[in-house]
Amino acid sequence: MSKKKSSVKEFDKYELYLKSVQSPENDVKFLNRLYKELRGKKATILREDFCGTFNISCEWVKLDSSNKSIGVDLDPEPIQYGKQTSFLSLTDKQKERVQILQKNVLDPALPKADIVDAQNFSYSLFKTRKQLLEYFSMAHKGLNKDGIFVIDCFGGSQCMEPNEEETEHDGFSYFWDQDSYDPVTGEAMFYIHFKRKGEKKREKVFTYDWRLWSIPELKEVMEDAGFSKVHVYWEGTDEEGEGDGEFTRVTQGEDCESWVAYVVGEK
Ligand SMILES: C[S@@+](CC[C@H](N)C(=O)[O-])C[C@H]1O[C@@H](n2cnc3c(N)ncnc32)[C@H](O)[C@@H]1O
Structure with a gap:
């Protein structure tokens, strides 16, 4: 007797995660704009630290035919998932420009990039200032001349x-x-x-x-890691007082229940 196939889609945690918390198309546009604004030229090589399913790396090579990306993550499971999903939607030429490394972000031999980007607060797993400084120093070392290091953070x-x-x-x-x-x-x-x-x-x-790191702590640790300038990008608000997804450079923030910002270090 043949079993009737269930029409219920299998639970896919990475798909739901992507729909809930990620917007890689917007992220790469933001990174592109940021580099142009700070350096007056175009970035080509992006390193996505803690890349998980490496959606940002895939979007980066779609943005421009000269763009290359490097994704770094310790865990083979999300890497494998990314290879079977977003990576498959790339053209052969785009695929050639994506390099995925199952490595530690603290590895001193990681390839150099114009932008090192660590999204979704992943550096928060470093709970001591010593560990955070080690990671930020590695990110600094991993940047080309004129490179920038971009992290997001949250609070309130x-x-x-x-x-x-x-x-x-x-x-x-x-x-x-x-x-x-x-x-x-x-x-x-x-x-x-x-x-x-x-x-x-x-x-x-x-x-x-x-560990919840504050913006001034993140800035100070970036400075200690050798970044020449550190900037904060704060989100604007829409008519209902919600975040509008537009981030601009600020020197002062605004007290609110919950906020998301970017901290950006220039090599
Ligand atoms: C919060 S997830 C973020 C995934 C992705 N960046 C995103 O924005 O959704 C953190 C990722 O960091 C990876 N990870 C944790 N420690 C790491 C390390 N020392 N080096 C490289 N990857 C690490 C985990 O395997 C996990 O995929």
Whole structure:
């Protein structure tokens, strides 16, 4: 007797993660603009540290036919996923310009780039200033002359207490769960949960055991790592007071419940 095939799509944590938290097409446009604004010329080589499924690396080579990207991640699972998804959508010529390395971002022999980019707060896994300085120093070393190092960061009063936020998407909900915050160590535990329509909530699909670094700490550690100038890019607000995805260079921020910013170091 033949089994009837289920029409329910298999749960794909990376697909839901991409839909919930990533916008690689916008990220590469932002990086391109940033380099032009700071250096007055075009960047060609992008290194995506903690690249996971390396969507940014794939988008970068689509942006310009001379662009090359290098993705670096320790974990073979997301790398393999990226090879079977976004990488497959590239043309043969674009594929030749993407290099994926299953390596540690602290490896001193990583290839050099015009932009080293670390997204989704991944450096927060370095919990001591010594470890963070080691990583920022490696990023500095990994830049070509005129290179820039770009990281994102988040904060606000909401990050100083446990809370869980649900965002509804087409067919599923995404939950960003801040489980704890320790004011003495600065450490916080975060989880991502998903709930597909009509299904039970899947708890702790992704776990992040992080230290919450402040913008001034990140700036100071970048300066200690040898960056000649460090800038902060702050998000604008729309009519409803929500972030509008437009980031501009600032010297002062604005006190709010929750914010996202970029810290950018010039070699
Ligand atoms: C928060 S995920 C970010 C993935 C992706 N950058 C994004 O924006 O969604 C962190 C990634 O960093 C990788 N990772 C953790 N420590 C690492 C290290 N020392 N060197 C390289 N990759 C590392 C993990 O395997 C994981 O894929």
